Amino acid sequence: MRHHNNTRKFGRDKTQKRALLNSLALNLIVREKIKTTEPKAKELRPFIEKLVTRAKANTPAGRRTIAAKLSNKGREVKKLFDVIAPKYADKKGGYTRVLKLGARKSDGAKMAVIEFV
Numbered sequence: 222m223r224h225h226n227n228t229r230k231f232g233r234d235k236t237q238k239r240a241l242l243n244s245l246a247l248n249l250i251v252r253e254k255i256k257t258t259e260p261k262a263k264e265l266r267p268f269i270e271k272l273v274t275r276a277k278a279n280t281p282a283g284r285r286t287i288a289a290k291l292s293n294k295g296r297e298v299k300k301l302f303d304v305i306a307p308k309y310a311d312k313k314g315g316y317t318r319v320l321k322l323g324a325r326k327s328d329g330a331k332m333a334v335i336e337f338v
Contacts, residue, residue, distance in 0.1 A: 229264050242268050243292055249317075250297045250305065254336035262319045262335040273316045276306035305337065 231238055245265045248255050257265075272290065275283045279302060288298045309316050315338065322332040
């Protein structure tokens with residue numbers, strides 16, 4: 222039974238999964254809209270929403286925490302704090318949306334687009 226096992230594993234261990242989410246989050250911050258598989262998009266949503274919520278406070282400690290989570294990518298952290306977070310200053314949550322697409326032609330995987338609202 223899988224009680225209290227809410228996160229997806231994606232056939233990876235903990236560090237590989239963290240690297241996957243980190244990479245997806247960086248791409249979402251840079252492009253503001255990415256196309257990926259539906260389970261990856263659904264797993265990315267809470268990860269990126271927590272980052273945006275922390276970025277809204279705009280504290281030095283929050284900046285350090287987010288930089289550590291995003292592997293010290295300065296340009297992306299700066300964009301998150303200076304461009305993305307101010308857009309959602311008056312919003313409590315729900316910064317991203319997942320739009321479902323059809324199945325991928327090659328392997329039939331369910332695809333989705335995740336984007337900032």
